[in-house]
Amino acid sequence: MKVGVVVFPGSNCDRDMYHVLTDVFNLDAQYYWHEKTLPKNIDAVILPGGFSYGDRLRAGIIAAHSPIIKDIQKLAEKGIPILGVCNGFQILVEAGLLPGVLLKNESLNFMCEWTNLIVENNKTPFTNQFKLHEKIPIPIANGEGRYYVDDDTLKQLKKKNQIVFRYNKVVNGSSHRIAGVCNQEGNVVGMMPHPERAVESEINPVDNKPSSLIFESLLIKMGVNN
Amino acid sequence: MSLESQELSELKLKIGRDPTSTELQIVAAEWSEHCSYKSSKKHLKMLPMKGPLVIHEKGYDSGVLDVGNDYVVTAHIESHNHPSAVEPYGGAATGVGGVIRDILSAGTRPIAIFNGLRFGNIEKDQQARWLFKNAVTGIADYGNCLGIPTIGGEVEFDDCYQNYALVDVAAVGFGKKENLIKNHAKIGDLVVLLGGSTGRDGMGGSQFASDSLESEDRSAVQIPDPFIEKLIIEAILEARNHNLINAIKDLGGGGLSCAVSETADALGVGIEMDVNMVHTRESNMHSDEIMISESQERMLIVTNKTKSKKLREICKKFRITCSVIGHIKSGNQMHVKKGKKTLANLPTNVVANATLLDLPSKKPAYLKTIEKEKKFKPISDYSKTMMALLAAPNIASKIWVYGQYDHEVGIRTVVKPGHDASVLRLDNGKFLSVKIDGNPKQCYINPREGAIGCFEEACRNVVCTGAKPIGMLDHLQFGNPKDPEIFWTFLESLKGLTDFANDTKIPCVGGKVSLYNETPTGPIKPTPLIGVLGLIDKNPLIPQKITEGDCLVIVGDTKDEMGGSEYFEYIHNFIGGKCPVVNFTESKKNMKTVLKVIQNQLLKSVHDCSKGGLAVAVSELCMTNQIGCNIFLDKVPGEKLDVVRILFSESHSRYLLVMEKKNLKKVEDMLRKDKVSFKLIGQFNGEKIQFTKGTKSIISLRVDKAHKTWFNSLKDLVLHG
Numbered sequence A: 001m002k003v004g005v006v007v008f009p010g011s012n013c014d015r016d017m018y019h020v021l022t023d024v025f026n027l028d029a030q031y032y033w034h035e036k037t038l039p040k041n042i043d044a045v046i047l048p049g050g051f052s053y054g055d056r057l058r059a060g061i062i063a064a065h066s067p068i069i070k071d072i073q074k075l076a077e078k079g080i081p082i083l084g085v086c087n088g089f090q091i092l093v094e095a096g097l098l099p100g101v102l103l104k105n106e107s108l109n110f111m112c113e114w115t116n117l118i119v120e121n122n123k124t125p126f127t128n129q130f131k132l133h134e135k136i137p138i139p140i141a142n143g144e145g146r147y148y149v150d151d152d153t154l155k156q157l158k159k160k161n162q163i164v165f166r167y168n169k170v171v172n173g174s175s176h177r178i179a180g181v182c183n184q185e186g187n188v189v190g191m192m193p194h195p196e197r198a199v200e201s202e203i204n205p206v207d208n209k210p211s212s213l214i215f216e217s218l219l220i221k222m223g224v225n226n
Numbered sequence B: 001m002s003l004e005s006q007e008l009s010e011l012k013l014k015i016g017r018d019p020t021s022t023e024l025q026i027v028a029a030e031w032s033e034h035c036s037y038k039s040s041k042k043h044l045k046m047l048p049m050k051g052p053l054v055i056h057e058k059g060y061d062s063g064v065l066d067v068g069n070d071y072v073v074t075a076h077i078e079s080h081n082h083p084s085a086v087e088p089y090g091g092a093a094t095g096v097g098g099v100i101r102d103i104l105s106a107g108t109r110p111i112a113i114f115n116g117l118r119f120g121n122i123e124k125d126q127q128a129r130w131l132f133k134n135a136v137t138g139i140a141d142y143g144n145c146l147g148i149p150t151i152g153g154e155v156e157f158d159d160c161y162q163n164y165a166l167v168d169v170a171a172v173g174f175g176k177k178e179n180l181i182k183n184h185a186k187i188g189d190l191v192v193l194l195g196g197s198t199g200r201d202g203m204g205g206s207q208f209a210s211d212s213l214e215s216e217d218r219s220a221v222q223i224p225d226p227f228i229e230k231l232i233i234e235a236i237l238e239a240r241n242h243n244l245i246n247a248i249k250d251l252g253g254g255g256l257s258c259a260v261s262e263t264a265d266a267l268g269v270g271i272e273m274d275v276n277m278v279h280t281r282e283s284n285m286h287s288d289e290i291m292i293s294e295s296q297e298r299m300l301i302v303t304n305k306t307k308s309k310k311l312r313e314i315c316k317k318f319r320i321t322c323s324v325i326g327h328i329k330s331g332n333q334m335h336v337k338k339g340k341k342t343l344a345n346l347p348t349n350v351v352a353n354a355t356l357l358d359l360p361s362k363k364p365a366y367l368k369t370i371e372k373e374k375k376f377k378p379i380s381d382y383s384k385t386m387m388a389l390l391a392a393p394n395i396a397s398k399i400w401v402y403g404q405y406d407h408e409v410g411i412r413t414v415v416k417p418g419h420d421a422s423v424l425r426l427d428n429g430k431f432l433s434v435k436i437d438g439n440p441k442q443c444y445i446n447p448r449e450g451a452i453g454c455f456e457e458a459c460r461n462v463v464c465t466g467a468k469p470i471g472m473l474d475h476l477q478f479g480n481p482k483d484p485e486i487f488w489t490f491l492e493s494l495k496g497l498t499d500f501a502n503d504t505k506i507p508c509v510g511g512k513v514s515l516y517n518e519t520p521t522g523p524i525k526p527t528p529l530i531g532v533l534g535l536i537d538k539n540p541l542i543p544q545k546i547t548e549g550d551c552l553v554i555v556g557d558t559k560d561e562m563g564g565s566e567y568f569e570y571i572h573n574f575i576g577g578k579c580p581v582v583n584f585t586e587s588k589k590n591m592k593t594v595l596k597v598i599q600n601q602l603l604k605s606v607h608d609c610s611k612g613g614l615a616v617a618v619s620e621l622c623m624t625n626q627i628g629c630n631i632f633l634d635k636v637p638g639e640k641l642d643v644v645r646i647l648f649s650e651s652h653s654r655y656l657l658v659m660e661k662k663n664l665k666k667v668e669d670m671l672r673k674d675k676v677s678f679k680l681i682g683q684f685n686g687e688k689i690q691f692t693k694g695t696k697s698i699i700s701l702r703v704d705k706a707h708k709t710w711f712n713s714l715k716d717l718v719l720h721g
Helices: A014-024 A068-077 A087-094 A151-159 A209-225 B005-015 B021-030 B081-086 B088-105 B126-146 B226-241 B255-267 B287-292 B305-317 B348-352 B382-391 B440-445 B447-463 B484-504 B566-571 B584-599 B613-625 B643-648 B661-673 B703-720
Strands: A002-007 A028-033 A044-047 A082-085 A101-103 A111-119 A135-142 A146-148 A163-167 A178-182 A188-191 B063-068 B071-079 B109-119 B150-157 B166-176 B190-195 B247-250 B270-274 B298-303 B322-329 B333-338 B341-347 B413-415 B422-425 B431-438 B468-477 B508-514 B529-536 B551-555 B605-608 B629-632 B655-659 B678-684 B688-693 B696-702
Touching: A002 A014, A014 A028, A014 A209, A044 A068, A044 A087, A068 A082, A082 A087, A087 A101, A087 A188, A111 A178, A135 A209, A146 A178, A163 A188, B005 B021, B005 B341, B005 B348, B021 B255, B021 B287, B021 B333, B021 B341, B021 B348, B063 B468, B063 B508, B071 B088, B071 B431, B071 B468, B071 B508, B071 B529, B081 B088, B081 B126, B081 B166, B088 B109, B088 B126, B088 B166, B088 B226, B088 B247, B088 B298, B109 B126, B109 B226, B109 B422, B109 B431, B126 B150, B126 B166, B126 B226, B126 B703, B150 B422, B150 B431, B166 B431, B166 B468, B166 B529, B190 B226, B190 B255, B190 B305, B226 B298, B226 B305, B247 B255, B255 B270, B255 B287, B255 B298, B255 B322, B255 B333, B255 B348, B287 B333, B298 B305, B305 B322, B333 B348, B341 B348, B382 B566, B382 B613, B382 B643, B382 B696, B382 B703, B431 B447, B440 B447, B447 B468, B447 B484, B447 B529, B447 B584, B447 B605, B468 B484, B484 B584, B551 B584, B551 B613, B551 B661, B566 B613, B566 B643, B584 B655, B584 B661, B605 B613, B613 B629, B613 B643, B613 B655, B613 B678, B613 B688, B613 B703, B643 B696, B655 B661, B661 B678, B688 B703, B696 B703
Parallel strands: A002 A028, A002 A044, A044 A082, A082 A188, B109 B150, B270 B333, B468 B508, B629 B688
Antiparallel strands: A101 A146, A111 A135, A111 A163, A163 A178, A178 A188, B063 B071, B071 B166, B109 B166, B190 B298, B190 B322, B247 B298, B270 B322, B333 B341, B413 B422, B422 B431, B431 B529, B468 B529, B551 B655, B551 B678, B605 B655, B629 B678, B688 B696
């Protein structure tokens, strides 16, 4: 299966994500510069973290207008699994592929720390190997990571099962402690924490197994499709 | 901020005529202390720079170490003190940018940032708090945006930095040996300026940094743009992979003047350039401004005509500007033109090599009496004193700082910040451990022993992770060198570092000197900062959770060395006493033995004793592991000392070894065999940090309470005053 890693000017977790996809999970991954087109037969697309365009104006908003976004929109409509991590999540939100917005953290500071996620939806292509409410030790690293939706949208998200991950305690003041969401169809997922930083035991001080399930879910999903 | 009169006559003599105004500007920038090291260069040669792992190439701004399997590590250290004292956000951020470009210039990818920050008394001084807060944000915003993890450093507060700031930044790079850029140039090669535009920021920055800080000249401070820096990093590395770079130089202090003259001088060629070809931020910039502007995120590249086409394509991809500003010619002249008009035409060896000074030195008078101790009122409640120390800004947890730095990006960080040294995994299966340490309190009392102490502490810290020290970076920060007493302290520190480096065979792979660090109330305390790089072949010691029943063994003697201690300075507000002295034999023996025990995988964790002495070191282990410990002070090896000295003396060469009880005997056997001084001093259990002497309880603290104080006090101080 082929996974595309999209690179925007200022992406900085692209190489980490590529390493995890290829060296840890033996996937066929390829970088796609934001001005290139994505092949129609691609199996999954990942938007990695970083500071696209230096977070100018607002995190993710300029990258959301990159030429490659049109391709991503088309692939999303076709049901191809798409994952946005950190800045990738911010871009998906700004591009209108996911609901809500990401605001500055409550502390007004950049935050880099290990947190725990709770899986709220185990039906997406990136969470199908989790038990519901399973705990994932994982690091966050962001300045604008506070997910916000208004009350009506929050009700909708709950109703349509679009909340994928929540923090197990208040981390940055996000609505309903949300850390990750998906679109109504469930194939587009965005999350602020960094799974690519948590899948290898050497650098994960707690437990690397839960984060690995995010990538293993994708493998299983593809296996089923193939 | 220009040439001194004898320098001007010297220049006239060397070129045989009156210099033009542009020439004056160029030479003033290049002959500034900051660019020329004129006061220090003669003496810096004493440091050993060679070693089996050190790779030397011409024109490198960073040190290169061979880490095996055809991989290299590069390292460099710099400071941005003057700019940060005026504009802490921009000053600190551009400090990061500059050192990163030095790493990039070798053709290696920057993989880690470290910073050493020093400010005035933040408990009393609002301005110190403002400087601290903004310097941290500046570093965070810059490093985080680049995606280079900031994984270590230190923060210290001392009255001597009142209204001032020391912002030291070190960076480490990694790459294949074959990808190192070997600087060379042929006649006719093109000289390209790549990256950000040249503007009116950082005007005369290097001269500004070479003088005492009298004016708040904000135009001398550079404006940071980490996004452009990130694009430059990717563009340069791509160009390097296509072998498009013949020679490369970062634009730092002295701007174009310095980069052009030093490149030509290092390569033994001439360069002709046209200021009209430089892409500028404003249309009406004067030629002299273009030559001395220190605008950031710029690189000077020498390439040839064929390669330059591909280089342009890469720049186009990243939307960064590159301008051909000149070419390489024979001879050794730096020829600066504006269209057809010549503005400057100088021999580069004259520009790039200021006449070195041999400044007089004299032992400062204050040193005669400084090591005498004062008598203090006896302390009635040591637990209270201990809590005060744990809350002291110099000892309290620095999580408020490193929590704002992305220290995980790059997925190399095996041992995270908050431990003795940080450890990165490398692509060849080995691990790199790095730490920077300074100690101005001890260096003030004894410039020689204090400097050696910083060096040994940094070694100790990397040893605690299982690494063997392989290289050292020094950053020597002092006041005005023209004051013979200050210059004496500089020389003493340098001699001390040289002696320890020679004795331990740890080569100096890079360094920097920063002089004229003067505050409105006088010179800063001598502040050498030492970075040590250590290599681990396999199995770094990642601290494991300490549990009930684990044993605590101390290696190394505790001596009567209270001078410069946090206990004297913070609790008693007393500067003086005997400075800790490193015994070279003991130091090497302890290092070697501790490494051996770690390599045998007998230990759960190792922590060094430094600031706050044994009492603080043990408490840190307890607090970070949320477990109590019983320590018997009678057992602590060393001279017979009173309770205060055993608890708070900051003697060097001491390590705390934590192990499961079942490994105790094996560890003791190894230590005994190597004849190091050691003792089992306690066991972990319960919820209290307890120090006892005989049957008398000296300190008894609840771990959770101590942790809360230690963990939150710096953050509370910054946020709420």
